[in-house]
Amino acid sequence: MKKNLLAKYLSLRVATTAANQMLTVAVGYQVYQLTGSKFLLGVIGLIQFLPKIIFIFNAGTISDRYDRRRIITVTQTAILLISLVLGFGSYLQLLHPYILLIAVFIYGTAFAIEGPAIVSLLPNLVERTEFPRVNAISSSFNQAASIIGPALAGLLYILGADFVYWSIVVFNVIAIVATFAIKSTDVRHSEAKRQIHTSNVKATLEGFRYIWQNKGILGALSLDMFAVLFGGVTALLPVFATDILHVGSTGFGILRAAPSIGAVLMAVYLAKNPLRRKAGKKMFAAVAIFGIITILFGLSREFYLSLGLLILLGAADQISMIVRSTFVQLKTPDEIRGRVSSVNLIFIGASNQLGEFESGTTAAFMGLIPATIFGGIMTLVVASLWFVKFDELRELDEI
Numbered sequence: 001m002k003k004n005l006l007a008k009y010l011s012l013r014v015a016t017t018a019a020n021q022m023l024t025v026a027v028g029y030q031v032y033q034l035t036g037s038k039f040l041l042g043v044i045g046l047i048q049f050l051p052k053i054i055f056i057f058n059a060g061t062i063s064d065r066y067d068r069r070r071i072i073t074v075t076q077t078a079i080l081l082i083s084l085v086l087g088f089g090s091y092l093q094l095l096h097p098y099i100l101l102i103a104v105f106i107y108g109t110a111f112a113i114e115g116p117a118i119v120s121l122l123p124n125l126v127e128r129t130e131f132p133r134v135n136a137i138s139s140s141f142n143q144a145a146s147i148i149g150p151a152l153a154g155l156l157y158i159l160g161a162d163f164v165y166w167s168i169v170v171f172n173v174i175a176i177v178a179t180f181a182i183k184s185t186d187v188r189h190s191e192a193k194r195q196i197h198t199s200n201v202k203a204t205l206e207g208f209r210y211i212w213q214n215k216g217i218l219g220a221l222s223l224d225m226f227a228v229l230f231g232g233v234t235a236l237l238p239v240f241a242t243d244i245l246h247v248g249s250t251g252f253g254i255l256r257a258a259p260s261i262g263a264v265l266m267a268v269y270l271a272k273n274p275l276r277r278k279a280g281k282k283m284f285a286a287v288a289i290f291g292i293i294t295i296l297f298g299l300s301r302e303f304y305l306s307l308g309l310l311i312l313l314g315a316a317d318q319i320s321m322i323v324r325s326t327f328v329q330l331k332t333p334d335e336i337r338g339r340v341s342s343v344n345l346i347f348i349g350a351s352n353q354l355g356e357f358e359s360g361t362t363a364a365f366m367g368l369i370p371a372t373i374f375g376g377i378m379t380l381v382v383a384s385l386w387f388v389k390f391d392e393l394r395e396l397d398e399i
Contacts, residue, residue: 001353005125005182006125006134006137006302008120008178008181008182009125009138009178009182010121010137010138010141010170010177011174011175011178011181012072012118012178012179012182013118013138013142013145014141014142014144014145014148015088015145015171015172015178016072016076016118016171017142017145017146017149018145018146018148018152019079019109019148019149019168019171019172019175020149020261021145021146021149021150021153021256021260022149022150022152022153022164022167022168022171023079023083023107023165023168023306024150025149025150025153025154025157025164025202025252025253025256026039026086026101026153026157026161026164026165026168027044027086027104027160028044028235028237028238029157029238029249029252030090030095030100030161031044031097031100031101032238032239032242033307034096035097036186037364038236038363038364038368039360039361039364040097040101040237040248040360041236041238041239041356041359042172042235042356042357042358042359042360042361042363043147043357043360043362044101044104044356045155045217045235045352045353045354045355045356045357045358045359045360046233046353046356046357047101047104047105047108048104048105048107048108048111048353048356049108049353049354049357050105050108050354051105051108051109051111051112052108052112052353053220054265055109055111055112055113061374062113062116062117064102064120064336064339065335066137068117068118068120068124069121069179069180069182069274071114071117072114072117072118072121072179073179073180075110075113075114075117076110076114076172076175076176076179077172077176078106078108078110079107079111079168079172080172080176081170082103082106082107082110082168083168083172084165084167084169084346085103085164086100086165087162087166087168087169088162089219090160090161090162090165091160091162092271092325095161097188098103099194105179107181110355111220115341116339116341119298119340119344120337121179121182122134122135123334123337124136131326131329131330132238132274132326132330133271134273134323135322135325135326135329135376136204136267136270136274137271137321138319139267139321139325140264140267140268141309143260143263143264143267143314143318144260144264146257146259146263146264147257147261147262147264148256148257149251150254150256150257150260150389151257152167152253152324153167153253153256154249154250154251154252154256154257155250155253157249157250157253158249158250175243180233187309201342205337206327206336206339207340207343208343209334210301210336211338211343213339214331215296215390215392216331216390216392216393216396217328217331217332217340218390219389219390219392219393220323220324220327220328220393221324221328221343221344221347221388222347222386223287223320223324223350223382223383223386223393224320224321224324224347224348224351224389225347225348226351226382227287227290227291227351227379227382227383228317228351228352228355228369228379229351229354229355229358230355230358230374230375230376230378230379230382231290231291231294231355231375231376231378232351232352232355232359232375233294233297233298233310233313233359233372233375234256234259234352234354234356234359235355235356235357235359235360236359236360236363236368236371236372237252237255237256238252239363239368240255240306240368241255242268243368244301245301245302245303245306246369247303249297250296251303253308254307255306255310258307258310258311258313258314259310259311259313259314259317260314261311261314262310262311262312262313262314262315262316262317262318263315263317263318263321264318265311266314266315266318266319267318267322270318270319270322274325275319275322278394279323280323280392280394280396281394282319282323282388282392282394282397283319283320283323284383284387284393284394285323286316286317286319286320287316287382287386288318288379288380288383289312289316289318289381290313290316290320290375291376291377291378291380291383292380292381293309293312293313293316293376294313294372294373294376294379295372295373295376295377296309296376297310297313297372298369298373298375298376299369299373302397318362323396327396328340328344342376357373358375359371359372362374362375395398
Protein backbone atom coordinates (compact mmCIF):
# COMPACT_ATOMS: atom_id res chain seq x y z
CA MET A 1 0.00 0.00 0.00
CA LYS A 2 1.38 3.41 -0.98
CA LYS A 3 2.26 5.63 1.98
CA ASN A 4 0.34 8.62 0.62
CA LEU A 5 -2.77 6.48 0.13
CA LEU A 6 -2.48 5.16 3.67
CA ALA A 7 -2.07 8.74 4.91
CA LYS A 8 -5.29 9.76 3.16
CA TYR A 9 -7.26 6.90 4.69
CA LEU A 10 -5.79 7.50 8.14
CA SER A 11 -6.65 11.22 7.90
CA LEU A 12 -10.22 10.25 7.07
CA ARG A 13 -10.41 7.73 9.91
CA VAL A 14 -8.82 10.04 12.51
CA ALA A 15 -11.04 13.00 11.58
CA THR A 16 -14.30 11.02 11.68
CA THR A 17 -13.39 9.29 14.95
CA ALA A 18 -12.27 12.51 16.66
CA ALA A 19 -15.48 14.26 15.60
CA ASN A 20 -17.55 11.32 16.83
CA GLN A 21 -15.82 11.25 20.22
CA MET A 22 -16.04 15.02 20.69
CA LEU A 23 -19.74 15.07 19.87
CA THR A 24 -20.44 12.23 22.30
CA VAL A 25 -18.48 13.96 25.09
CA ALA A 26 -20.08 17.37 24.52
CA VAL A 27 -23.66 16.12 24.29
CA GLY A 28 -23.34 13.77 27.28
CA TYR A 29 -21.82 16.38 29.55
CA GLN A 30 -24.22 19.07 28.36
CA VAL A 31 -27.27 16.88 28.96
CA TYR A 32 -26.09 15.96 32.47
CA GLN A 33 -25.39 19.61 33.26
CA LEU A 34 -28.86 20.62 32.10
CA THR A 35 -30.80 17.77 33.72
CA GLY A 36 -28.67 15.87 36.27
CA SER A 37 -30.36 12.70 34.97
CA LYS A 38 -28.46 9.39 34.81
CA PHE A 39 -31.35 7.90 32.87
CA LEU A 40 -31.08 10.49 30.08
CA LEU A 41 -27.38 9.66 29.72
CA GLY A 42 -28.52 6.13 28.92
CA VAL A 43 -31.22 7.40 26.57
CA ILE A 44 -28.49 9.08 24.48
CA GLY A 45 -27.05 5.62 23.78
CA LEU A 46 -30.47 4.22 22.88
CA ILE A 47 -31.13 7.07 20.45
CA GLN A 48 -27.75 6.51 18.78
CA PHE A 49 -28.59 2.85 18.34
CA LEU A 50 -32.08 3.26 16.83
CA PRO A 51 -30.84 4.36 13.36
CA LYS A 52 -28.82 1.14 13.09
CA ILE A 53 -32.07 -0.79 13.43
CA ILE A 54 -34.00 1.53 11.11
CA PHE A 55 -31.34 1.22 8.39
CA ILE A 56 -30.59 -2.42 9.05
CA PHE A 57 -31.72 -3.39 5.53
CA ASN A 58 -30.03 -0.50 3.73
CA ALA A 59 -26.67 0.59 5.16
CA GLY A 60 -24.59 -2.47 4.28
CA THR A 61 -26.19 -2.87 0.87
CA ILE A 62 -25.57 0.80 0.08
CA SER A 63 -21.91 0.28 0.99
CA ASP A 64 -21.66 -2.75 -1.32
CA ARG A 65 -23.62 -1.19 -4.18
CA TYR A 66 -22.37 2.41 -4.36
CA ASP A 67 -19.04 4.25 -4.25
CA ARG A 68 -18.00 4.17 -0.61
CA ARG A 69 -16.16 7.48 -0.97
CA ARG A 70 -19.35 9.28 -2.04
CA ILE A 71 -21.28 7.76 0.86
CA ILE A 72 -18.69 9.08 3.33
CA THR A 73 -18.73 12.55 1.72
CA VAL A 74 -22.52 12.88 1.96
CA THR A 75 -22.73 11.67 5.57
CA GLN A 76 -19.84 13.85 6.73
CA THR A 77 -21.55 16.86 5.16
CA ALA A 78 -24.70 16.03 7.12
CA ILE A 79 -22.72 15.73 10.37
CA LEU A 80 -21.04 19.07 9.61
CA LEU A 81 -24.45 20.75 9.34
CA ILE A 82 -25.60 19.19 12.63
CA SER A 83 -22.45 20.47 14.33
CA LEU A 84 -23.10 23.98 13.04
CA VAL A 85 -26.64 23.92 14.45
CA LEU A 86 -25.41 22.73 17.86
CA GLY A 87 -22.62 25.32 17.84
CA PHE A 88 -24.95 28.25 17.18
CA GLY A 89 -27.54 26.85 19.58
CA SER A 90 -24.97 26.59 22.38
CA TYR A 91 -23.54 30.03 21.68
CA LEU A 92 -27.02 31.60 21.82
CA GLN A 93 -28.00 29.42 24.82
CA LEU A 94 -31.05 28.11 23.00
CA LEU A 95 -30.40 24.38 23.32
CA HIS A 96 -32.96 22.30 25.19
CA PRO A 97 -32.00 18.73 26.21
CA TYR A 98 -34.52 17.34 23.73
CA ILE A 99 -32.94 19.33 20.89
CA LEU A 100 -29.65 17.65 21.78
CA LEU A 101 -31.36 14.23 21.69
CA ILE A 102 -32.82 14.97 18.24
CA ALA A 103 -29.36 16.01 17.02
CA VAL A 104 -27.94 12.74 18.38
CA PHE A 105 -30.57 10.80 16.40
CA ILE A 106 -29.70 12.62 13.15
CA TYR A 107 -26.01 12.06 13.78
CA GLY A 108 -26.64 8.40 14.55
CA THR A 109 -28.49 8.09 11.24
CA ALA A 110 -25.53 9.52 9.33
CA PHE A 111 -23.09 7.20 11.08
CA ALA A 112 -25.32 4.15 10.54
CA ILE A 113 -25.02 4.74 6.79
CA GLU A 114 -21.38 5.84 6.85
CA GLY A 115 -19.98 3.19 9.20
CA PRO A 116 -20.02 0.17 6.83
CA ALA A 117 -18.51 2.30 4.06
CA ILE A 118 -15.53 3.42 6.18
CA VAL A 119 -14.87 -0.05 7.59
CA SER A 120 -15.20 -1.76 4.18
CA LEU A 121 -13.07 0.78 2.32
CA LEU A 122 -9.73 -0.21 3.85
CA PRO A 123 -9.65 -3.80 2.50
CA ASN A 124 -10.25 -2.30 -0.98
CA LEU A 125 -7.09 -0.20 -0.66
CA VAL A 126 -4.62 -2.91 0.33
CA GLU A 127 -3.43 -6.33 -0.74
CA ARG A 128 -4.81 -9.19 1.35
CA THR A 129 -1.36 -10.05 2.69
CA GLU A 130 -0.89 -6.46 3.90
CA PHE A 131 -4.24 -6.18 5.64
CA PRO A 132 -3.38 -7.46 9.16
CA ARG A 133 -0.47 -5.01 9.45
CA VAL A 134 -2.35 -2.07 7.93
CA ASN A 135 -5.44 -2.87 10.01
CA ALA A 136 -3.33 -2.70 13.19
CA ILE A 137 -1.90 0.66 12.07
CA SER A 138 -5.39 1.95 11.28
CA SER A 139 -6.60 0.76 14.66
CA SER A 140 -3.78 2.55 16.49
CA PHE A 141 -4.50 5.83 14.66
CA ASN A 142 -8.21 5.37 15.30
CA GLN A 143 -7.54 4.95 18.99
CA ALA A 144 -5.22 7.95 18.96
CA ALA A 145 -8.15 9.99 17.65
CA SER A 146 -10.23 8.53 20.46
CA ILE A 147 -7.68 10.00 22.88
CA ILE A 148 -7.43 13.39 21.21
CA GLY A 149 -11.18 13.81 20.72
CA PRO A 150 -12.43 13.45 24.33
CA ALA A 151 -9.44 15.25 25.87
CA LEU A 152 -9.79 18.16 23.43
CA ALA A 153 -13.55 18.29 24.00
CA GLY A 154 -13.06 18.40 27.78
CA LEU A 155 -10.56 21.25 27.53
CA LEU A 156 -12.62 23.23 25.01
CA TYR A 157 -15.74 22.77 27.11
CA ILE A 158 -14.17 25.11 29.68
CA LEU A 159 -14.55 27.86 27.07
CA GLY A 160 -18.07 26.73 26.21
CA ALA A 161 -19.88 23.89 24.47
CA ASP A 162 -20.00 25.90 21.25
CA PHE A 163 -16.19 25.76 20.97
CA VAL A 164 -16.43 21.96 20.96
CA TYR A 165 -18.95 21.99 18.11
CA TRP A 166 -16.89 24.45 16.04
CA SER A 167 -13.93 22.10 16.38
CA ILE A 168 -16.07 19.19 15.20
CA VAL A 169 -16.85 21.18 12.06
CA VAL A 170 -13.11 21.47 11.37
CA PHE A 171 -12.71 17.69 11.64
CA ASN A 172 -15.68 17.18 9.32
CA VAL A 173 -14.00 19.34 6.70
CA ILE A 174 -10.74 17.37 7.05
CA ALA A 175 -12.66 14.10 6.57
CA ILE A 176 -14.37 15.38 3.43
CA VAL A 177 -11.08 16.61 1.92
CA ALA A 178 -9.33 13.31 2.72
CA THR A 179 -12.17 11.35 1.09
CA PHE A 180 -11.95 13.41 -2.09
CA ALA A 181 -8.18 12.78 -2.13
CA ILE A 182 -8.71 9.00 -2.45
CA LYS A 183 -9.05 8.52 -6.22
CA SER A 184 -11.24 5.90 -7.89
CA THR A 185 -8.09 4.30 -9.32
CA ASP A 186 -6.89 3.61 -5.76
CA VAL A 187 -9.91 1.44 -4.95
CA ARG A 188 -9.97 -2.27 -5.73
CA HIS A 189 -13.39 -3.72 -6.61
CA SER A 190 -14.31 -7.35 -7.08
CA GLU A 191 -16.49 -8.33 -10.03
CA ALA A 192 -18.99 -9.82 -7.62
CA LYS A 193 -19.32 -6.42 -5.93
CA ARG A 194 -20.25 -4.80 -9.24
CA GLN A 195 -23.00 -7.34 -9.85
CA ILE A 196 -25.23 -6.81 -6.80
CA HIS A 197 -28.84 -6.76 -7.98
CA THR A 198 -30.70 -8.14 -4.97
CA SER A 199 -33.11 -6.05 -2.89
CA ASN A 200 -31.83 -4.29 0.23
CA VAL A 201 -33.77 -6.63 2.52
CA LYS A 202 -32.53 -9.78 0.77
CA ALA A 203 -28.97 -8.48 0.55
CA THR A 204 -28.81 -7.58 4.24
CA LEU A 205 -30.33 -10.92 5.20
CA GLU A 206 -27.46 -12.48 3.26
CA GLY A 207 -25.13 -10.73 5.71
CA PHE A 208 -27.03 -12.17 8.67
CA ARG A 209 -27.15 -15.58 7.00
CA TYR A 210 -23.42 -15.57 6.35
CA ILE A 211 -22.72 -14.71 10.00
CA TRP A 212 -25.16 -17.33 11.28
CA GLN A 213 -23.60 -20.02 9.09
CA ASN A 214 -20.09 -19.11 10.26
CA LYS A 215 -20.18 -19.83 13.97
CA GLY A 216 -16.73 -18.38 14.56
CA ILE A 217 -17.83 -14.97 13.24
CA LEU A 218 -21.11 -15.23 15.16
CA GLY A 219 -19.21 -15.97 18.36
CA ALA A 220 -16.75 -13.11 17.83
CA LEU A 221 -19.47 -10.52 17.19
CA SER A 222 -21.79 -11.67 19.95
CA LEU A 223 -18.95 -11.89 22.50
CA ASP A 224 -18.20 -8.21 22.00
CA MET A 225 -21.89 -7.32 22.05
CA PHE A 226 -22.76 -8.97 25.36
CA ALA A 227 -19.47 -8.32 27.17
CA VAL A 228 -19.49 -4.56 26.48
CA LEU A 229 -23.28 -4.37 26.81
CA PHE A 230 -22.91 -5.18 30.49
CA GLY A 231 -19.36 -4.00 31.20
CA GLY A 232 -19.24 -0.55 29.58
CA VAL A 233 -18.96 2.45 31.92
CA THR A 234 -18.64 5.18 29.29
CA ALA A 235 -22.17 6.56 29.64
CA LEU A 236 -21.72 7.01 33.39
CA LEU A 237 -18.41 8.90 33.24
CA PRO A 238 -20.11 12.34 33.49
CA VAL A 239 -21.60 11.15 36.80
CA PHE A 240 -18.31 9.71 38.08
CA ALA A 241 -16.45 12.89 37.08
CA THR A 242 -19.02 15.21 38.66
CA ASP A 243 -20.36 13.39 41.72
CA ILE A 244 -17.70 10.82 42.70
CA LEU A 245 -14.31 12.16 41.61
CA HIS A 246 -15.22 15.90 41.48
CA VAL A 247 -12.94 16.75 38.54
CA GLY A 248 -15.25 18.78 36.25
CA SER A 249 -15.32 18.86 32.45
CA THR A 250 -11.54 18.67 32.03
CA GLY A 251 -11.31 15.62 34.27
CA PHE A 252 -14.27 14.12 32.43
CA GLY A 253 -12.52 14.60 29.09
CA ILE A 254 -9.37 12.94 30.45
CA LEU A 255 -11.37 10.02 31.88
CA ARG A 256 -13.22 9.68 28.56
CA ALA A 257 -9.90 9.55 26.72
CA ALA A 258 -8.24 7.10 29.14
CA PRO A 259 -9.53 3.81 27.60
CA SER A 260 -8.26 4.99 24.24
CA ILE A 261 -4.83 5.75 25.69
CA GLY A 262 -4.59 2.15 26.79
CA ALA A 263 -5.99 0.96 23.48
CA VAL A 264 -3.52 2.89 21.34
CA LEU A 265 -0.55 1.76 23.44
CA MET A 266 -1.69 -1.84 23.05
CA ALA A 267 -2.37 -1.36 19.32
CA VAL A 268 1.16 -0.02 18.77
CA TYR A 269 2.59 -2.94 20.74
CA LEU A 270 0.55 -5.48 18.77
CA ALA A 271 1.53 -3.87 15.46
CA LYS A 272 5.16 -4.66 16.30
CA ASN A 273 4.44 -7.89 18.19
CA PRO A 274 1.43 -9.63 16.59
CA LEU A 275 -0.38 -12.38 18.46
CA ARG A 276 1.36 -15.35 16.84
CA ARG A 277 -0.02 -18.15 18.98
CA LYS A 278 -3.16 -18.86 21.04
CA ALA A 279 -4.90 -15.69 19.83
CA GLY A 280 -8.33 -17.02 20.81
CA LYS A 281 -7.44 -17.82 24.41
CA LYS A 282 -5.69 -14.46 24.78
CA MET A 283 -8.83 -12.75 23.49
CA PHE A 284 -11.00 -14.47 26.13
CA ALA A 285 -8.47 -13.60 28.84
CA ALA A 286 -8.63 -9.95 27.75
CA VAL A 287 -12.44 -9.94 28.02
CA ALA A 288 -12.24 -11.42 31.54
CA ILE A 289 -9.71 -8.74 32.55
CA PHE A 290 -12.10 -6.13 31.11
CA GLY A 291 -14.79 -7.36 33.52
CA ILE A 292 -12.49 -7.38 36.55
CA ILE A 293 -11.27 -3.85 35.87
CA THR A 294 -14.87 -2.64 35.52
CA ILE A 295 -15.59 -3.92 39.04
CA LEU A 296 -12.48 -2.22 40.45
CA PHE A 297 -13.37 1.05 38.70
CA GLY A 298 -16.78 0.99 40.37
CA LEU A 299 -15.08 0.73 43.76
CA SER A 300 -12.47 3.47 43.16
CA ARG A 301 -12.79 6.93 44.76
CA GLU A 302 -9.43 8.33 43.62
CA PHE A 303 -9.09 10.11 40.28
CA TYR A 304 -5.64 8.77 39.36
CA LEU A 305 -6.56 5.21 40.31
CA SER A 306 -9.72 5.46 38.21
CA LEU A 307 -7.68 6.92 35.36
CA GLY A 308 -5.18 4.05 35.51
CA LEU A 309 -7.96 1.45 35.60
CA LEU A 310 -9.60 2.98 32.52
CA ILE A 311 -6.26 2.87 30.67
CA LEU A 312 -5.94 -0.84 31.50
CA LEU A 313 -9.58 -1.32 30.47
CA GLY A 314 -8.84 0.11 27.02
CA ALA A 315 -5.72 -2.04 26.61
CA ALA A 316 -7.66 -5.21 27.40
CA ASP A 317 -10.47 -4.24 25.04
CA GLN A 318 -7.98 -3.53 22.25
CA ILE A 319 -6.56 -7.06 22.38
CA SER A 320 -10.06 -8.47 21.98
CA MET A 321 -10.98 -5.98 19.27
CA ILE A 322 -7.93 -6.63 17.07
CA VAL A 323 -8.37 -10.40 17.24
CA ARG A 324 -12.07 -10.15 16.46
CA SER A 325 -11.87 -7.54 13.68
CA THR A 326 -8.97 -9.21 11.87
CA PHE A 327 -10.65 -12.62 12.13
CA VAL A 328 -13.98 -11.31 10.79
CA GLN A 329 -12.54 -9.16 7.98
CA LEU A 330 -10.22 -11.83 6.60
CA LYS A 331 -12.86 -14.56 6.77
CA THR A 332 -15.45 -12.48 4.88
CA PRO A 333 -15.38 -12.23 1.03
CA ASP A 334 -15.25 -8.69 -0.39
CA GLU A 335 -18.57 -9.01 -2.23
CA ILE A 336 -20.43 -9.40 1.06
CA ARG A 337 -18.06 -7.51 3.35
CA GLY A 338 -20.19 -4.34 3.41
CA ARG A 339 -23.28 -6.26 4.49
CA VAL A 340 -21.34 -8.19 7.12
CA SER A 341 -19.78 -4.91 8.31
CA SER A 342 -23.26 -3.41 8.55
CA VAL A 343 -24.42 -6.29 10.72
CA ASN A 344 -21.18 -6.01 12.70
CA LEU A 345 -21.94 -2.35 13.39
CA ILE A 346 -25.35 -3.40 14.67
CA PHE A 347 -23.62 -5.75 17.11
CA ILE A 348 -21.19 -2.97 18.08
CA GLY A 349 -24.06 -0.52 18.45
CA ALA A 350 -25.91 -3.00 20.62
CA SER A 351 -22.85 -3.31 22.84
CA ASN A 352 -21.90 0.37 22.98
CA GLN A 353 -25.13 2.34 22.64
CA LEU A 354 -27.50 -0.20 24.19
CA GLY A 355 -24.79 -0.77 26.78
CA GLU A 356 -24.98 2.94 27.61
CA PHE A 357 -28.76 2.66 27.91
CA GLU A 358 -28.37 -0.38 30.15
CA SER A 359 -25.82 1.49 32.29
CA GLY A 360 -28.00 4.58 32.62
CA THR A 361 -31.11 2.55 33.42
CA THR A 362 -29.47 0.28 35.99
CA ALA A 363 -27.70 3.27 37.59
CA ALA A 364 -31.03 5.08 37.87
CA PHE A 365 -32.67 2.10 39.61
CA MET A 366 -29.80 0.29 41.39
CA GLY A 367 -27.47 3.21 42.08
CA LEU A 368 -24.24 4.18 40.32
CA ILE A 369 -21.79 1.88 42.13
CA PRO A 370 -23.96 -1.29 42.29
CA ALA A 371 -24.78 -0.92 38.58
CA THR A 372 -21.08 -0.69 37.66
CA ILE A 373 -20.12 -3.73 39.74
CA PHE A 374 -23.07 -5.70 38.34
CA GLY A 375 -21.87 -4.92 34.80
CA GLY A 376 -18.37 -6.21 35.52
CA ILE A 377 -19.70 -9.46 36.99
CA MET A 378 -21.94 -10.05 33.98
CA THR A 379 -18.97 -9.54 31.64
CA LEU A 380 -17.12 -12.33 33.45
CA VAL A 381 -20.17 -14.59 33.09
CA VAL A 382 -20.39 -13.89 29.33
CA ALA A 383 -16.67 -14.57 28.78
CA SER A 384 -16.96 -17.90 30.60
CA LEU A 385 -20.04 -19.05 28.65
CA TRP A 386 -18.58 -18.08 25.24
CA PHE A 387 -15.27 -19.77 26.06
CA VAL A 388 -17.13 -23.05 26.53
CA LYS A 389 -19.59 -22.60 23.64
CA PHE A 390 -17.46 -21.43 20.68
CA ASP A 391 -14.68 -23.91 19.96
CA GLU A 392 -13.39 -22.17 16.83
CA LEU A 393 -12.78 -18.93 18.74
CA ARG A 394 -11.25 -20.68 21.73
CA GLU A 395 -8.88 -22.72 19.55
CA LEU A 396 -7.98 -19.81 17.22
CA ASP A 397 -4.20 -19.89 17.11
CA GLU A 398 -2.79 -17.33 14.67
CA ILE A 399 -4.29 -14.26 12.97
